[in-house]
Amino acid sequence: MSSSSATSRVAGAKRSREISIADIARVAGVSHTTVSRALRDSPLISEETRKRIQQLALEMGYTPNAIAQSLQTRRTSTIGLAVTSIADPFLSEVVRGVEEVARSAGLSVFLSATHNDPEQEIAVIETFHRRRVDGILVASSRITGEYKQRLDQIRVPTVLINSQAESQYELLHWVAVDDLLGARLAVEHLLALGHRAIGYLGTHSRPRSCRQRLEGYQAALASAGLVPREEWVAIMAAEEASPQEDVLCGRRALQRLLDAGVTAVFCQNDMMAIGILMACYRRGLAVPAELSVVGFDDIEMASYISPPLTTVRQPRIELGRLAMQVLLDLLHEQEGRNHVLAPMLVVRESTAPPPAS
Amino acid sequence: MSSSSATSRVAGAKRSREISIADIARVAGVSHTTVSRALRDSPLISEETRKRIQQLALEMGYTPNAIAQSLQTRRTSTIGLAVTSIADPFLSEVVRGVEEVARSAGLSVFLSATHNDPEQEIAVIETFHRRRVDGILVASSRITGEYKQRLDQIRVPTVLINSQAESQYELLHWVAVDDLLGARLAVEHLLALGHRAIGYLGTHSRPRSCRQRLEGYQAALASAGLVPREEWVAIMAAEEASPQEDVLCGRRALQRLLDAGVTAVFCQNDMMAIGILMACYRRGLAVPAELSVVGFDDIEMASYISPPLTTVRQPRIELGRLAMQVLLDLLHEQEGRNHVLAPMLVVRESTAPPPAS
DNA sequence: ACTGCTAATGCACACGTGTGCAAAACCAAA
DNA sequence: TTTGGTTTTGCACACGTGTGCATTAGCAGT
Numbered sequence: 120m121s122s123s124s125a126t127s128r129v130a131g132a133k134r135s136r137e138i139s140i141a142d143i144a145r146v147a148g149v150s151h152t153t154v155s156r157a158l159r160d161s162p163l164i165s166e167e168t169r170k171r172i173q174q175l176a177l178e179m180g181y182t183p184n185a186i187a188q189s190l191q192t193r194r195t196s197t198i199g200l201a202v203t204s205i206a207d208p209f210l211s212e213v214v215r216g217v218e219e220v221a222r223s224a225g226l227s228v229f230l231s232a233t234h235n236d237p238e239q240e241i242a243v244i245e246t247f248h249r250r251r252v253d254g255i256l257v258a259s260s261r262i263t264g265e266y267k268q269r270l271d272q273i274r275v276p277t278v279l280i281n282s283q284a285e286s287q288y289e290l291l292h293w294v295a296v297d298d299l300l301g302a303r304l305a306v307e308h309l310l311a312l313g314h315r316a317i318g319y320l321g322t323h324s325r326p327r328s329c330r331q332r333l334e335g336y337q338a339a340l341a342s343a344g345l346v347p348r349e350e351w352v353a354i355m356a357a358e359e360a361s362p363q364e365d366v367l368c369g370r371r372a373l374q375r376l377l378d379a380g381v382t383a384v385f386c387q388n389d390m391m392a393i394g395i396l397m398a399c400y401r402r403g404l405a406v407p408a409e410l411s412v413v414g415f416d417d418i419e420m421a422s423y424i425s426p427p428l429t430t431v432r433q434p435r436i437e438l439g440r441l442a443m444q445v446l447l448d449l450l451h452e453q454e455g456r457n458h459v460l461a462p463m464l465v466v467r468e469s470t471a472p473p474p475a476s
Numbered sequence: 477m478s479s480s481s482a483t484s485r486v487a488g489a490k491r492s493r494e495i496s497i498a499d500i501a502r503v504a505g506v507s508h509t510t511v512s513r514a515l516r517d518s519p520l521i522s523e524e525t526r527k528r529i530q531q532l533a534l535e536m537g538y539t540p541n542a543i544a545q546s547l548q549t550r551r552t553s554t555i556g557l558a559v560t561s562i563a564d565p566f567l568s569e570v571v572r573g574v575e576e577v578a579r580s581a582g583l584s585v586f587l588s589a590t591h592n593d594p595e596q597e598i599a600v601i602e603t604f605h606r607r608r609v610d611g612i613l614v615a616s617s618r619i620t621g622e623y624k625q626r627l628d629q630i631r632v633p634t635v636l637i638n639s640q641a642e643s644q645y646e647l648l649h650w651v652a653v654d655d656l657l658g659a660r661l662a663v664e665h666l667l668a669l670g671h672r673a674i675g676y677l678g679t680h681s682r683p684r685s686c687r688q689r690l691e692g693y694q695a696a697l698a699s700a701g702l703v704p705r706e707e708w709v710a711i712m713a714a715e716e717a718s719p720q721e722d723v724l725c726g727r728r729a730l731q732r733l734l735d736a737g738v739t740a741v742f743c744q745n746d747m748m749a750i751g752i753l754m755a756c757y758r759r760g761l762a763v764p765a766e767l768s769v770v771g772f773d774d775i776e777m778a779s780y781i782s783p784p785l786t787t788v789r790q791p792r793i794e795l796g797r798l799a800m801q802v803l804l805d806l807l808h809e810q811e812g813r814n815h816v817l818a819p820m821l822v823v824r825e826s827t828a829p830p831p832a833s
Numbered sequence: 834a835c836t837g838c839t840a841a842t843g844c845a846c847a848c849g850t851g852t853g854c855a856a857a858a859c860c861a862a863a
Numbered sequence: 864t865t866t867g868g869t870t871t872t873g874c875a876c877a878c879g880t881g882t883g884c885a886t887t888a889g890c891a892g893t
Contacts, residue, residue, distance in 0.1 A: 137608075137630075137849095139849055139850085140849075141849075141850095149872075149873085150872070150873045150874080151849085151850080152850095152851085152852080152873055152875095153872060153873075155849095155850060155851060155852085156851090156852090156872090159851085163870085163871070163872080164871075164872085165870075165871060168871085180629060180630075182602065182605050182606050182630070183850080184547075184848090184849055185606045185607045186543055186546045186547050186552060186848090186849080186850095187547055187849035187850045187851090188850060188851080189543045189878095190543050190544055190547055190850075190877095190878050190879065190880095191849080191850045191851050191877075191878055192850085192851070192878085195543060197607075204572075205571050205575060206565075206568045206569045206571070206572040207568075208565065211562055211564075211568045212563045214562050215562040215589070218562060218587065218589055219589075222588065222589075227588070227603060227607060228586065228587055228588070229585065230575065230585055230586075230587040231575065231579065231585070232572070232575055232576075232579075245539070246584060248539050249539050249540055249542045250542045250554075250584060251494075251541060273494075273537075273539070274492070362776060366780070393780050397780065419563075419719060419720070420777050420780065423723070423750050423754065423777065424777075424780060424781050425781065425782045494879095496878095496879055497880070498879075498880095506842075506843085507842070507843045507844080508843090508879085509842075509843055509844080509881085509882080510841085510842060512879095512880060512882085513842090513881090513882090516881085518882095520840085520841065520842080521841075522840075522841060522842095525841085525842090541878090541879055543879080544848090544879035544880045545880060545881080546848095546880095547847095547849065547880075548848055548880045548881050548882090549880085550848070834893105835892105836892085836893080837891095837892090837893105838889100838890085838891085838892100839888100839889085839890085839891100840887100840888080840889075840890095841887080841888070841889085842885105842886080842887070842888085843884105843887090844883105844885080844886085845882100845883095845884095846881105846882090846883090847880100847881085847882090847883105848879105848880090848881095849878105850877100851876105851877085852875100853876090854873105854874090854875095855872105855873090855874080856871105856873080856874090857870100857871080857872070857873090858872085859870070860867105860868085860869080860870090861866100861868085861869100862865105862866085862867085862868100863864100863865085
């Protein structure tokens with residue numbers, strides 16, 4: 120990529136100090152105390168001086184220093200949000216929900232990526248703590264029990280969203296989607312269409328939802344009196360939990376699943392399903408005529424591709440909003456409630472009865 | 477959506493004060509000054525005490541208070557990033573690039589959405605300023621000339637990414653893709669395929685890139701000795717600049733463009749192109765056999781849909797990285813360089829020669 | 834022991850804001 | 864005018880950290 124460039128003028132004079140309440144006080148001929156109170160609409164200040172000071176502050180272009188306020192009040196009105204991947208169609212909706220609620224509550228959001236690496240996750244949380252955020256949200260956390268003790272030590276209200284850690288810990292709060300139910304819905308849909316040889320495609324990059332969805336898959340088959348053959352289940356090795364990686368896993372897994380003789384595949388997420396679809400397209404396999412595919416998440420893309428993907432919808436924005444709401448409760452010293460959200464089956468065009476054969 | 481919930485134990489005892497360097501000083505029997513210096517590896521401190529203090533800090537679980545440091549040093553090591561939409565496949569890649577570079581430079585990122593609303597954009601920037609961020613990045617800014625003066629007054633280094641504001645302002649820095657060139661590449665590709673009646677589909681929600689890409693479109697046609705008919709150009713009314721909105725615009729625009737008799741459409745972005753593709757699918761119009769479609773941006777989705785979309789690639793992550801890099805330069809008192817990045821044509825399967833008719 | 838020098842430490846203030854408490858100003862009633 | 868009460872204001876400290884400057888400790892040389 121070529122890049123032309125143009126030099127612009129050097130940044131102006133050395134940045135002069137911002138004006139403070141002390142400056143306003145000097146001009147108004149009062150103490151900084153009075154200014155502070157006037158700006159905060161304290162009843163201790165007479166109507167007249169308050170008006171005068173507020174007007175003056177406006178004219179002088181005063182912007183309160185949130186840093187100084189934070190130091191004094193010991194509240195930063197700030198939260199930290201850690202996600203495994205920022206450019207992820209699922210997580211970015213969660214982020215959106217969080218930011219929406221946070222902002223309307225007057226909180227600013229620090230965003231940081233962990234790349235699905237526990238060490239980076241810890242580093243990010245430590246940075247949040249150093250900045251004295253009022254609360255922390257972690258999406259797809261891979262936090263270990265031992266670090267949870269540290270989290271307990273620093274005593275920052277924390278809410279996990281769809282945690283991927285296996286160990287539970289009563290001190291942490293969480294919001295999650297019912298993976299087991301979601302998987303059952305998907306598999307029961309395939310069963311109802313007449314499929315009997317149904318495959319499951321998962322990824323090690325998100326171990327907990329992988330396991331739970333697998334259990335839901337097994338439970339649904341068991342309810343129908345079926346026992347899944349071992350080769351119907353493909354769990355792919357993966358690290359970074361990125362969309363690209365998931366698509367790749369999907370593409371690579373198709374052959375193995377076809378060899379196992381399945382007529383339908385339930386995927387741990389939509390991106391893996393899209394990988395399957397792409398691989399089908401390459402080898403000229405018709406979906407859903409020759410193979411049915413079900414995803415999980417219901418990202419926007421699922422309805423735009425062809426065939427539009429049958430999938431299990433997670434309430435993505437709601438997940439973010441709710442997690443932030445729980446955090447707000449915690450910040451207001453209320454007890455936190457953990458939530459399990461119900462997913463929902465969205466039938467589109469990637470599923471059909473199995474081929475007659 | 478149903479939601480079951482479980483009450484978890486109330487948050488522990490009232491949050492006790494965090495330990496400070498004063499606490500460490502008390503335990504170590506030295507002044508807080510010595511502790512501060514020891515932790516900062518000041519040469520004024522003897523090797524022995526430094527080791528002792530650092531060890532002690534570790535044992536006591538000390539985490540420096542970034543707020544207090546910021547107040548003292550007048551640097552927060554923090555930047556603000558304002559985007560029109562968080563859950564946007566193009567912008568989320570930009571955000572990713574920004575966060576990546578910021579984090580490796582030890583800066584934390586405040587993320588906020590403006591919903592393509594100038595007033596919200598200003599509110600977000602004022603909040604950033606209140607928090608005394610060291611710098612500000614704005615993607616797809618719609619900032620007006622009058623507010624730029626305010627930006628000048630508060631003197632926070634600012635870099636715009638693909639600014640949508642028409643008024644230039646020499647004090648602001650920016651990074652952008654060459655819209656004109658991108659449009660030319662797209663249209664020249666269609667011309668080379670033999671198309672003569674080529675439509676342009678734009679949106680008012682991003683006025684500047686709309687205009688520039690339109691100009692590129694016109695220039696390319698002009699070079700081929702063609703003059704676009706007025707009805708070949710469809711500029712849709714839109715407000716929020718969200719992906720959903722763009723898709724809708726695309727779906728709604730198809731009929732009009734077909735009536736105008738075009739054999740190919742160049743779209744202002746990929747989501748609009750996807751809207752066109754969906755509308756084609758609904759009415760059974762074959763792409764690219766009966767209509768060629770070119771997008772702009774090259775979001776991930778473009779390669780996953782069918783037919784895979786021919787489009788103009790913007791270096792999305794690079795745009796974010798570079799903007800952050802420019803901001804870093806400004807923070808280090810170096811002069812900022814503005815950058816124009818070159819886009820690149822990516823030919824996939826949504827374009828073909830026009831039908832023989 | 835004294836001097837002079839260097840290394841190590843601490844005092845005191847600064848950053849900008851919020852607030853308890855004392856002081857001042859004001860006002861009404863006696 | 865004095866008293867008592869209310870309203871309004873300001874002093875002084877706190878929040879946690881960094882740093883200039885003075886001070887002290889340590890040490891070698893005479």
